[in-house]
Structure formats: structure tokens, C-alpha cells
Amino acid sequence: MTAPVRVLVCDDQALVRTGLVTIIDAQPDLEVAGECGDGQAAVDLAGRLCPDVVVMDVRMPVLDGIAATRLLAGTGVPKPAKVLVVTTFNLDSYVYEALRAGASGFLLKDTPPAQLLQGIRTVASGAALLAPEVTRQLVGRYASRIRPAGDTTGEIPLTPRELEVLRLVADGLSNREIAAALVISQETVKTFVSRMLAKLGLRDRVQAVIYAYRHGLVT
Structure with a gap:
């Protein structure tokens, strides 16, 4: 046990x-x-x-x-x-x-x-x-405080699919919901999330959400 x-x-x-x-x-x-x-x-x-x-x-x-x-x-x-x-x-x-x-x-x-x-x-x-029901309201409300002026998406060292996963994470979607949206398995989603966090030097999905808003990936 x-x-x-x-x-x-x-x-x-x-x-x-x-x-x-x-x-x-x-x-x-x-x-x-x-x-x-x-x-x-x-x-x-x-x-x-x-x-x-x-x-x-x-x-x-x-x-x-x-x-x-x-x-x-x-x-x-x-x-x-x-x-x-x-x-x-x-x-x-x-x-x-x-x-x-x-x-x-x-x-x-x-x-x-x-x-x-x-x-x-x-x-x-x-x-x-x-909490998915308040993720966008919470972080979105303070996006102007963490998003710099100008486009910084070119600085993000992610593949197109990893970037897509990051955007969906920032929208508050679970791994199951991301898998359904992208028509891939949950295990594949976990792999993409792990790679994305490692490449960006982020600890978890919370930091990923803030990162996405800071870099203008979510409106």
C-alpha cells in the first residue's frame, strides 16, 4: 500500500x-x-x-x-x-x-x-x-500586467504542435480535452506537455498559462 x-x-x-x-x-x-x-x-x-x-x-x-x-x-x-x-x-x-x-x-x-x-x-x-471555469477570467483579467508590448511569439522555442498544445493548456483544457481537440491520444498529449514545459523551463501548467499570456498567445 x-x-x-x-x-x-x-x-x-x-x-x-x-x-x-x-x-x-x-x-x-x-x-x-x-x-x-x-x-x-x-x-x-x-x-x-x-x-x-x-x-x-x-x-x-x-x-x-x-x-x-x-x-x-x-x-x-x-x-x-x-x-x-x-x-x-x-x-x-x-x-x-x-x-x-x-x-x-x-x-x-x-x-x-x-x-x-x-x-x-x-x-x-x-x-x-x-479551475477551468475561471482560468481565462482570472489570468485574462491580468494579461495586460504580464504581456509585454510587441509580438514575442518568434522567441518561443516550440514546434507548431507544442505551441498548439500550449495554447490549449492556456485555455484551461485538460489532457483529455486537448486529446479530443487534436485527435490524438492522452499519452501523446502528456508527452507534448512535458516537452513544452521542459523547453520553456516551466514547472507546471500554471506557469504555462502565465507564459502564454505573457507572450500574447491567448487573447
């Missing part, structure tokens, strides 16, 4: 935090490694507990979720943590900053429990998670 995914829950609302802990601990393949109510405590606990995934709120006392994510998932830490931001839609600007800080994905707080649990498993597996 594989070891359960160890999750650190960070939310300053005790009722929400208790609910998350209860839902997660009820799963045989997940376990709560710890819980806390502010970002600094999350950073401290993560250093001691080494969780597989940190479920992070955004607005919290002492240290907010964005700053905590930057410390947990940044390139300068010995062992970057996988952070799943769970927030409300009206905080989408904060979510955008959290993704840039290194979060592996985000979900909305009104997400059904089953989707939240699957989100934790997805992030733990090393994949990024973007």
Missing part, C-alpha cells in the same frame, strides 16, 4: 478549517499532517512536518497566503512545497499573485468536497490544477 498524502491545512476561520480537516481525514488515501490559522504558522509547520500538499487560504493574519506561498513554494527553499490555494472568486487578484508566487493551483471555496479532494490528489501527483 502507498502512504497516504499528507496535507497541511491553513485557514484563519476555525469553522472552515475544521470542515476541511474532517473531509480530508475521512479519506483513506489522505491524512491531515497539521493545521494552523495564519501563513507564518504554515511556513513553520511545513518546515517541521514536510507535508505533501499545503491547502492555503489567501487572506490571513500575521502572514497572508500569498507571502506564505512564496516562502513555501519558491525556488530559494530547500524543498519547495506544493500549495493548493482555496479562495473565493472575488479574491481572484490575490489568487493570481499566489500563482505567480508558486502555487500549484487553486479552487474556489464553494467547490464540492469531492472536487476539493481530487484537487489535493492532483496537486500531490505533481500536476497543476486550474
Whole structure:
């Protein structure tokens, strides 16, 4: 049997935090490694507990979720943590900053429990998670802040098919949806995604979305 995914829950609302802990601990393949109510405590606990995934709120006392994510998932830490931001839609600007800080994905707080649990498993597996229904609204709203003037598509070292896959990833499509759109297998899509990330020096699909907007590949 594989070891359960160890999750650190960070939310300053005790009722929400208790609910998350209860839902997660009820799963045989997940376990709560710890819980806390502010970002600094999350950073401290993560250093001691080494969780597989940190479920992070955004607005919290002492240290907010964005700053905590930057410390947990940044390139300068010995062992970057996988952070799943769970927030409300009206905080989408904060979510955008959290993704840039290194979060592996985000979900909305009104997400059904089953989707939240699957989100934790997805992030733990090393994949990024973007709620498809808000991907374009979220990143597109801030595209002007990350897209430079002029056409930079000529600088992108991808084959035409890899570039096509990047555009579809930026549109929030899953591997299955990309496979259907391009009439290829999901395994082939995974190969293209891996090559695309490696060539661009990107960690995951979240960074790929931001890259696509920065280079004017998505309108």
C-alpha cells in the first residue's frame, strides 16, 4: 500500500478549517499532517512536518497566503512545497499573485468536497490544477500586467504542435480535452506537455498559462 498524502491545512476561520480537516481525514488515501490559522504558522509547520500538499487560504493574519506561498513554494527553499490555494472568486487578484508566487493551483471555496479532494490528489501527483471555469477570467483579467508590448511569439522555442498544445493548456483544457481537440491520444498529449514545459523551463501548467499570456498567445 502507498502512504497516504499528507496535507497541511491553513485557514484563519476555525469553522472552515475544521470542515476541511474532517473531509480530508475521512479519506483513506489522505491524512491531515497539521493545521494552523495564519501563513507564518504554515511556513513553520511545513518546515517541521514536510507535508505533501499545503491547502492555503489567501487572506490571513500575521502572514497572508500569498507571502506564505512564496516562502513555501519558491525556488530559494530547500524543498519547495506544493500549495493548493482555496479562495473565493472575488479574491481572484490575490489568487493570481499566489500563482505567480508558486502555487500549484487553486479552487474556489464553494467547490464540492469531492472536487476539493481530487484537487489535493492532483496537486500531490505533481500536476497543476486550474479551475477551468475561471482560468481565462482570472489570468485574462491580468494579461495586460504580464504581456509585454510587441509580438514575442518568434522567441518561443516550440514546434507548431507544442505551441498548439500550449495554447490549449492556456485555455484551461485538460489532457483529455486537448486529446479530443487534436485527435490524438492522452499519452501523446502528456508527452507534448512535458516537452513544452521542459523547453520553456516551466514547472507546471500554471506557469504555462502565465507564459502564454505573457507572450500574447491567448487573447
